[in-house]
Amino acid sequence: MWYTFVRSRGLIIRCTPFFTVHAYVPVSESFGFADELRRWTSGAASALLVRNHWEALPEDPFFVPKTQEEIEEFGDGSSVLPNTARKLIDAVRRRKVLSVEEKVVQHGTKQRTLARKV
Template sequence: MQEGNQIFNIAAVLPVAESFGFCDEIRKRTSGLASPQLAFSHWETIDLDPYWEPCTEEEMAHYGEKYDSQNRAKNYVNQVRKRKGLRTEEKIVMHAEKQRTLGKKK
């Protein structure tokens, strides 16, 4: 906080993949009072394989056969593919309770 006024300066590091839409979201949540400024700082690789699945018996016992946890690298790949309008391998319907058939209108 700066002395003599009510301005806060916040410095943070966030991944570029998570910064898309950040400025709009901050302005929306603060009713336009905040003015974020993003600047590139550095880069580093993510040591995760986005397409990793458990294959040994030990991994299946530890993670389960389907590995339902979120893979951060896979999430980033899917976000980029969605922004570019490319196909992703995500399920649209997770738990369907009802199925509805629409009739043809004449």
């Protein structure tokens, strides 16, 4: 059961001996949460999802390291962990069939065509 919360970026607030768990789960991660919880617990647990509050993410979705200090601290951007705020924005834009800024080819050396000329 705990894995289901962690995988959904949930924050467990309080828990009782009878396994009544109060937790915050982001709305974007809550789709299919009840089914997954039932599957992991073989039907022994059920979920009651209620909207509680809004919370802003501490990340800037449009952050790109520009100054020398930022590049030293965060790297050139190629090895930075995925920005959660950016991933959420891109997911919403894809769902609404809007354009998404992403590279088609991440690395030029990995791009291959089907035909190889010898």
